[in-house]
Amino acid sequence: MIRLVKVPRSTYYYMKNKKVMKKTVSEGRSAPGYSYQANGTKVPDEQIQEWLMELISSDGFAYGYRKLTVCLRREYQLQINKKKVYRLCKKLDILLPQRRKPVVYPRKLARNRTVTDSNQLFETDIKYGFIAGEERFFFILSCIDVYDRSIVAFHIGxxxxxxxVASTLQSALMKRQLFETLEKPVIRSDNGPQFVSHAFQQACTSFGVEHERIPPKTPNMNAHIESFHQLLQDECLARYEF
Structure with a gap:
């Protein structure tokens, strides 16, 4: 056969015995999904994204990712480098060259309200829990009726x-038989990326719900859901492993 195709014997056996080395490409380690504060507390990326949104919604609108990195370190004692902040800013589409005014939909700031009955004002927020042994977080989204203090709907995942968030809001409206009514509760939240997103704003418009957001660094204006989540932290998340 070698003679028929006129291939030198030495070439044939060389190619037969040659070991082909596969080129390996290092993909680097995957992003862990959290950073540490100076006291050792793990902070999920979702919380860092919320802080970034709060920063650019207040004094930090003109800041690039380097200045935002400094702000995170100073205000939240976060141990984070500028590369990660760049990645998170890119994910949120708030890098300066592409940055628009943070909110396209009209932004309605939360105001003091006199609540006299159920189904007038719902507060919503996200709580983070840590899964032991898996190095990852899980999320608890709760929606509370400010008047009767009951959790109307929630999401865990x-x-x-x-x-x-939109699905949970829809569940809350349906459980209170408010989905088809004209009068619906006001929904109050912070400035987390889920709540300022186009998808959630479109859902609120579709449901006929007024959505208001608290000013940055004013958790007291979302006090009822903050209080519930603190109780959840003290009585459950801090006492048991998940």
Missing amino acids: LSCEAKD
Whole structure:
């Protein structure tokens, strides 16, 4: 056969015995999904994204990712480098060259309200829990009626995106038989990326719900859901492993 195809014997056996080395490409380690504060507390990326949104909604609108890195270190004692902040800013589409005014939909700031009955004002927020041994977080989204202090709807999962927030809001309206009514509760939230997203704003418009957001660094204006989540932290998340 070698003679027929006129291939030198030495070439044939060389190619037969040659070991082909596969080129390996290092992909680097995957992003852990959290950073540490100076006291050793793990902070999920979702919380860092919320802080970034609060920063650019207040004094930090003109800041690039380097200045935002400094702000995170100073205000939240976060141990984070500028590369990660760049990645998170890119994910949120708030890098300076592409940055628009943070809110396209009209932004309605929360105001003091006199609540006299159920189904007038719902507060919502996201709480983070840590899964022991898996190095990852889970998310608890709760929606509370400010008047009767009951949790109307909630979401628990390994992720919490705008679609999950919209679905939870829809569940809350349906449980209170408010989905088809004209009068609906006001929904109050902070400035987390899920709540300022186009998807959630479109859902609120579709449901006929007024959505208001508290000013940055004013958790007292979302006090009822903050209080519930603190109780959840003290009585459950801090006492048991998940």
